Each structure stands twice: as C-alpha cells, then as structure tokens.
Amino acid sequence: MLIGLSLGLVLSGSHVYWGFLRQQQEHTDFNERVLELIAPTATRAIETSDNELASEAVSGIMKYEFIQSANIIDASGNVLADQRRYNRQKEQFLWLTELIDKHFQQYSAELFSGDEQKVLIGHVNFVVNLNSVYDQLYRDSFGYLLAEIVKILILVSLLFVFLYFYMARPLSRLVNEMQTINFYQPKSQRFTRLGDRKDELSQLVESGNELLESVELALDSQRSIEGALRKSEEHLRQLIDRLPVYVSARNSEGRVVFANNAWASVFGLSPDQIRFNRLVDIASDAQDNILEVLGHDRVVFKEDRDVFVAEESWLSVEGRELFWQSHYTPLKFHDESVVLVVSTDISDRKKNEADIAYMAYHDPLTGLPNRLQLVERLENELHRAARHKYFGAVLFIDLDQFKYINDSLGHPVGDVVLKEVAHRLENSVREEDLVARLGGDEFVLVLTVLDTKFSESVKKASEIINKVRTELGVPIAHDNMDLRVTCSVGAVMFPDGNVTVHELLRFADTAMYQVKEGGRNGIAFFNEAMAEQAKNQLVLEAELHKALSADQYELFYQAKVDVQTGMLTGAEALLRWKHPERGYVSPGIFISVLESSGMIIEVGQWILEEACRSLQKWQALGVWNDDMHLSINISPRQFRRSDFVDEVKKTLMDIPVHRGTLDIEITESVVIGNIEETISTMEELALEGISFSLDDFGTGYSSISYLKRLPVSTLKIDQSFIRDLGEDRSDKVLVESMSSMGRLLGLKVVAEGVEEQEQLELIRDFGCDEYQGYFFSRPIPADQFYKLLHENSLKQSLKASRAG
The missing domain is CATH 3.30.450.20 (PAS domain)
Structure with missing residues (x-):
C-alpha cells in the first residue's frame, strides 16, 4: 500500500510540477509583453515631462491585481509616476511560494529617445506578487492531489484485500506448514492443496509436495550411501594403514x-x-x-x-x-x-647415496682412497706445504710382475695380495700420511710434513720408502704358499714451484718407470733428466695431437711374400709420422706415446679406415686378389674397447672391401687381459670375414697355451728369432719348432725380419709359408706399393698364360 501510495503521489506531484512550470513560463512571457506595451507611453511621458501621461501608464499597469507596485523614473532619478497596492488580507499560500520561489519579483525596462542614436532617458519598473499569481494554481493543484490520493487509497485497499485473501493467507498457511515439517523425516507430511486453483501458488504447493517425496527418497538413498561410505571409509582406512x-x-x-x-x-x-x-x-x-x-x-x-x-x-x-x-x-x-x-x-x-659417495672416493677392493680423493687431498697438501714452508713427497709404487700371480693363481689370489699390500702400506706410514690405490697394482703414498729442509726431507722419505719395501718384502702366506712381491718406487718431492698435482703424479710415475727399466725392485727420485724427458714427452704428445688433424700420418705397406713362389700374398699396413720439421719420426718414439696418452684409439680408427680405402682402391684396379690379405695392427687398448666391434662393422659398411681380405694382427698382451672376452670379440669379427694373426709369436711365455683356443689363422714369428737364424742354433730349433707346430695346428706361418738369402732358405726348409723383411722390400708408401702390386699382377698373368 505504501509503495502504491508513494507511486501515485510521485506521479500526481509530477503532473502538478509540470503545470507550475508552464504557469511560471506563461506569467514571465506576459510580463515581458506588458513592458513592451507600456514602454512607448512611458517614453513620451519622460520626453514631454508629462506626469499625467506617466500616471495613466502606471495605472494601466496596476489594473492587474498581481502587480504590487509600478513607477516611471527619468534618467535623472525623478519619479514621474508611482503607485502601490496594499494587501489587507492574509495571503493563504505565502509559505509555499517562498518555499519554491520568492514572494515578489521585479520587472524593469530601459527607456531610450531618438531613432538613430538612442539615449537612455529613464526606466519603467513594476513588482509582481508571485503568491497572487500562483494562488489559483495552488488551489487547483491541492484539489487535484486530494482527488488522486483518494483514488489511490481506494485502489490500493481493493488490491490489499484481493492479495490478502488470494495470496497472503494461503502463503502464510504454507509457511506455517513448512515450519512444522521435519525435512529429515518427512514421512507422510505434505502441504495442503489449494483446491482447483491452477495458478503459480498452486504449482508451488504441488512442487513442494514433489520435493518432499524426493527428499524422502533421497534420505533413504543417503542412508544406504552412508552405510556404504562407512564401509568404504573403513576399507580406505585399512588401505592407508597398510x-x-x-x-x-x-x-x-x-x-x-x-x-x-x-x-x-x-x-x-x-x-x-x-x-x-x-x-x-x-x-x-x-x-x-x-x-x-x-x-x-x-x-x-x-x-x-x-x-x-x-x-x-x-x-x-x-x-x-x-x-x-x-x-x-x-x-x-x-x-x-x-x-x-x-x-x-x-x-x-x-x-646407498652414502655408500656411493664412499665408493666414489675409495677403492672398492682395498678400501683405500682412490685417484679422485688422492687428487683432492694432494691439492690441499700442496697449498698447505707452500704456505707453511715444509716439504713432502709423493711415492708411486708398482708391484713387480704382479700379473704373473693373477695369471698363474687367479684373480681371487691376486685380490688377497692387493689387500695385504694395502694393509702393510698403511702400517708403514704415519697417521697423517695418505695411502691410495690408483688401480691394478699401482699405489701412491703422500708423505706430509717431512721437514723444512729439503735434504732432511729426502732422507726421511728414503727411510720410509725402505721401510715400505721391507714390509712388502715379507712373504704373504696363502694356502700353504709363501707369495713374494717386490715393488718399484718412484718418488718426487713437493712443493716445487708451480708444479700441479697431475704433474707430480706423472713425475713420480716417470721415476717409477726408470726403476722398471733398470730391472725393477728399486727406488728412483725424480730428477732433472727425468724432468727433461717428461717435458719432451709432453711436447711430443702435443705434436701428436696436432698430427692427425694436420694430415701428417701416413700408412706404409710392407709386402708379405710366398716363400716358395716369391709372389705377393698380401701386406702389412704400418703407421708413419711425417713431422713438418724433423721429417719421418721412428715409430719406436711415438707409438708408445700414442698408447699412454690414449690417442691410439683415434689414430687406430684412422689406420683402419685408411687401410680399407687403399684396399678398396687396389681391388677396384684389379691388382689385389681375393686370396691376398692386408694386415693392420690393433693396439690392446683399442681392441678392449666395448664398441670396437661396432666401429669395425661401421667402417666396413662405409668402406666395403672384399670379404676375407682384411686381417687383424694382435699380440699376446691383447690375449692376456681377458681370454674369454678376446675370443668373443674375435669370433664376432670373424663373422664379418676378418681373419686374425698372432703377432710377435714366441716372445711370451704363455702364447702356446692360448693357441688351441684362439680363432687365429696365422702365426707371425718375431724377427728376434730370425735375426741370428744363420748363426744361433737355438734360434734355428725354435723357428723350426714353431713352424712345425703351426702346420700341425693348421695355421699359416709367417717369418718377420728376413733380410738375407740364407735366412730365406732356412725358413723355407723349416716349412714357413710366407715372410716379410728388407730382403724383398722395406715398408713403402701406398703409391710405391701399388707398383709392386701391379708388377706382381703382371707376373701372375704371365705365369698363367705359360701354364695355359
């Protein structure tokens, strides 16, 4: 009701307000027309100073009851006419007029004389009583508003009655019923229907009843779900607990x-x-x-x-x-x-991480620090020695002929010896010293804080070395055997200028090898001569690193010749290094450096590829028969690589040669490392059509025991047996025996280093199949060897034509 009444009042008020604005505008327009009409009369009155005419003009204005006063004044301020109206009755709606406007409003017009040049001669003024102007409007508006309010009240009352009986009372009953219903257990409780009504309220009641039925069904379902959930929660808890x-x-x-x-x-x-x-x-x-x-x-x-x-x-x-x-x-x-x-x-x-960290810094067999820990601790010791100005020593210890223990008694016995050696080394040095195992039978001792004087430090180091050698010299008892080991010790003092850890280890290693070359079981301190040799070794190693990229390596080929016919049966590829300044460098100088530095892997692969390219070329030119073999030497380090077989296969795929024409020469040192792995590698490559030769046969004590197991097709008798073959009876017996043994095993026998006719005749008598040596040809470059192959091919053709 209040909203309806308020809306009615707002609409009615708006209607009254627009009427007021219209009345106000009409009154303003009227007053302006009054001024326009009275202005000519007032102007003549001022120009003629006619007060009566001015009074008539003012009286004409005052005939309108809503004008409160009027006057005409000349430019000098003299009043020609002035009239006022005095209201004796109280104005009824004055409060409303003052609320929405003002009580009195003055209108004024300026009076001018002349037509071309206008001169201000005076003013005509009158004041309007706005309350009098709006009085009738007020009366009409209040009557209109009262009538509107009565109509609105009647309509709202009728609407109220209708809504109460048709909507409010049914809604109130619905609310009361809703408040009494237990929605958690609705059972048969339902809302009262509204008869035959089809309106929204009736639909609401029906929807409410449907909702109650759905709630009852949902509660039943919920109870069963809750039971299942409790079981599921119990099972889940059991799962989480387990x-x-x-x-x-x-x-x-x-x-x-x-x-x-x-x-x-x-x-x-x-x-x-x-x-x-x-x-x-x-x-x-x-x-x-x-x-x-x-x-x-x-x-x-x-x-x-x-x-x-x-x-x-x-x-x-x-x-x-x-x-x-x-x-x-x-x-x-x-x-x-x-x-x-x-x-x-x-x-x-x-x-496990702690164990791995321990293993990363310790040797798994002996428990001693390994190379990684050795380098770190020696690095710190070098700085400490330089800072506190004392001397220490690094001892590189290698057990003499230790591999014979492994070979003859087996690796388990070798491991026992290594553990005992590690134990004795630890007992031979002071607590502050370091004992490390580099691998195999190599150990390093770091002697710290020997003395501040160099000579005294060397003396103390020598005493400790002798004690170590004495301890290691005591026989090791194992299974009713006394195992004896000796050692070669290389020593270097530190600090020494800017020498690094790795240089120190290399110097000690160099000194140790000096002992090895001198007959083993001794001591050697690193000196200037060794330093110079080590320096030369480094220079040589650096030059060899550049040699491959600078294309300084070449392959020379030494012919293999049939002992009976003198025809070529193949060749051996030999590496040569042509130094840009020194010319050809002896292989005896640089091969060992390639081996020790690890460059032999990369260079060995180059040899394999270059030899295959030459062989492929000669086969394409028709000067290389399929019964001829090109031999290449493979270093032990290269042969033992896990990917060696794959590299050879890839090379043969990239540079294909006729099957059965490539031969690999291996030495006893390759076999000794791991006989089973060696045989497996050889057999896998044999499937690719590669044959094998056992090079330098007879120089090792154990080669014969491997022959019956190794898949080799050729024995190469070392040139040391051929050199004095004409003079040394022992060499004759050995060569004849090796040749006979080769034939009995179905192997081809090749004699190396044949330089004289007498040697050739002897090996022919002993049953050797082929030979190599200066007697037929030195190792020569590929282009010169091609000429030999061409001549050999011509001889074979001539011989075949004669036989035909």
Missing part, C-alpha cells in the same frame, strides 16, 4: 588430526593415541626438526599451495634416524583446514 608410506594431517595449531599406523608406529603409539595431540609433544626428541616441519605447515596455510620437501629427518622410538621425503598439501578435513603430509622413507636411498 600403505608403505607415512600419512598424517595437522591443523593450524600443530595438532595431529589423522595418522596412519605407519606414521604412529614410528613414535611407538597408535593412531587413536596420537589423534589431537600436538606434534611437539609426540616427537619431543626432534625439536629442531619439528620447528622446520611446522614452518612448512605455515607456508601451506598462508599461501594455500603444496610444499615438497626432498629430505627431512626423524628419530624413531627405537632411536633410529629416519630420512623421509614429504609432500605437504592443503586439505579440508571434517570442515577444518589441515595440512596433509604424505612421506616416503628414503633411509635406504640415503644409505
């Missing part, structure tokens, strides 16, 4: 609101005993860890994000330190914000 992870949830107060059996058992409690207890009280022995854990909780609560902790430590009830990896995540748990923490035990992984 998970091999640690699950817990904490609220913002740090209280544990949930924990599985695994988490609770760490602290010797059950999940029920832990629930709602503070973490600081549960794990009171790990306060520092708890502060960090609660810090992670605060981050999760504050930033509402997951937190991953790679490692956190706990102390179990048994006192065992545990390492966990945890994931913190925000979660709503029973309408409460909590932090869910799922942790996995990484204690075993931590132990």
